[in-house]
Every structure is written in structure tokens, then in C-alpha cells.
């Protein structure tokens with residue numbers, strides 16, 4: 608069994624893949640993907656992200672069609688992944704060139720979405736607009752942050768060609784930035800890595816109030832499930848995965864959510880997590 612960090616990471620990845628491929632067989636998606644676009648690149652990336660999440664996310668939804676019902680649309684999901692391009696207008700704000708600009712300081716101002724997990728992605732041209740690379744992603748981020756959302760999915764600036772960007776927070780980009788003009792060949796891998804990171808950061812966890820770990824349930828009734836919505840048809844595989852997971856549990860903190868009856872196991876360094884059905888301690 609996995610003895611070093613690398614092996615454990617691989618195991619976790621395997622489990623995550625299992626979760627991702629089987630999640631939501633019976634449930635509606637918990638992640639809503641919303642985008643604006645002018646010439647289609649941001650929509651293409653939204654489709655890649657949606658495909659990577661599988662059934663855990665919605666199909667991409669264009670923000671322009673939602674005027675007047677944005678609140679209701681966001682309310683359908685526990686977490687949001689939101690994307691925008693950037694257009695250089697000379698102004699500091701409302702530079703998405705899409706429907707986002709129409710709603711940021713009007714309809715969105717009164718939304719009650721505090722606590723929702725939100726991850727931003729943005730497209731730009733890091734060579735022609737090197738001083739203003741994907742600026743509008745920063746505004747998208749700030750609007751959701753000002754509504755009290757829990758912003759996740761920050762990424763490193765390493766490997767990018769820009770000189771400056773209004774989407775930098777601290778040392779990081781405030782989300783996933785992409786450049787379909789100059790670096791299209793990197794998009795798919797960047798998306799894959801980012802979706803894994805979002806899963807590690809708990810995007811699949813519902814927003815119900817997390818409670819401290821409950822008392823262990825009776826050991827006599829093990830559940831061969833990784834989450835309430837995840838059921839393994841291959842019982843032998845399920846047994847194997849569960850038994851491997853059990854061994855790695857030291858170093859993880861259990862967060863039981865009674866609303867969803869799921870337990871989120873978060874590594875003590877906060878860098879990875881997974882979900883099991885029911886209260887912790889049924890082994």
C-alpha cells in the first residue's frame with residue numbers, strides 16, 4: 608500500500624477519478640458553470656471545464672441569457688465556476704464585453720450568495736495585451752468576493768508571458784487564466800489541472816453548515832459508498848478503495864455535514880480532500 612507522498616497522491620487521484628466518474632448518477636449537478644463571451648473562446652473553455660467535471664457540473668450557461676433571473680440561476684448550485692474574456696476599452700471596469708458588465712453593479716448587487724464557493728476563469732491575450740492580461744477576470748473575482756463568496760482556484764503566474772494584470776491577487780492569479788490566442792496548446796492541460804485543484808479545494812462539498820465530526824456509527828454496517836450520490840457497481844473495487852482510504856485517514860480531519868449526510872475528509876495541511884457517505888467512523 609501507498610507509503611510515500613507520491614503514491615498517496617496517485618491513490619487520491621484514483622479515488623478522485625472514481626468519484627468524478629460516478630458522482631451524481633442520481634443527483635442534479637452541484638456546480639454551475641456560467642460564462643460570457645464575444646467570439647466564443649470562453650465558451651469553448653467552459654465546455655472543457657464542464658466535460659472535466661462530468662455530471663457534477665451543469666452544461667455551460669451563457670450569462671447574457673439570464674438577465675433578470677441571475678439570482679435564481681445561481682441559487683440552483685452549491686458552487687459556481689464563472690468565466691469571462693477581457694476587452695480593452697480604456698476603462699478600468701466593465702471590460703468583459705459580455706453580459707457580465709450589465710449585471711455586476713445592478714442585478715448582482717442585491718444577490719444573497721454569501722458563502723458559495725466560486726472559482727473564476729478568464730481568457731485574454733498575454734502577448735498583445737501583456738500589460739492588461741485578462742484584467743476583466745479580476746473584476747469578476749472582486750464582484751463575487753464582495754458578495755461574501757468563498758473564492759477558490761487561485762493559480763500560479765509561472766509559465767505565463769504577461770507583464771501585468773488586474774487579475775493578480777498577492778502572488779497568484781485570482782483564478783485560472785488562459786490564452787487561446789498564443790497558448791492554445793496549453794489550455795487542455797491547464798483546465799485538467801485546475802479542475803483537480805478545485806476538487807482538492809472542496810468544490811464538490813455542499814455548502815450546508817459543516818459540523819464537527821459526529822460520534823462513530825456502529826461498526827457493523829459498512830457502507831460501500833464514497834458519497835451519498837456515489838454508488839459503486841463493482842463492490843470488490845469499492846471494498847478495495849474504501850480499505851485503502853481507511854488506512855490513509857490519519858492526517859485527515861473529518862467534517863460531517865448532517866444536511867447532506869456526507870463526511871468531507873480534509874488533509875491537515877488543507878491540500879487535499881475526499882468525501883464519504885454518512886458520519887465518519889463507520890469502519
Ligand SMILES: Cc1cc2nc3c(=O)[nH]c(=O)nc-3n(C[C@H](O)[C@H](O)[C@H](O)COP(=O)(O)O)c2cc1C
Nearest residue numbers: 644645646647648649692693695731732736740741
Ligand atoms: C479589440 C480587442 C481587445 C482586447 N483586449 C484585451 C485586453 O485588454 N486584455 C487581454 O488580455 N486580452 C484582450 N483581448 C483578447 C481577448 O480577450 C481574447 O481574444 C479572448 O480569447 C476573447 O474571448 P471570447 O472569444 O470569449 O470573447 C482583446 C481582443 C480584442 C480583439
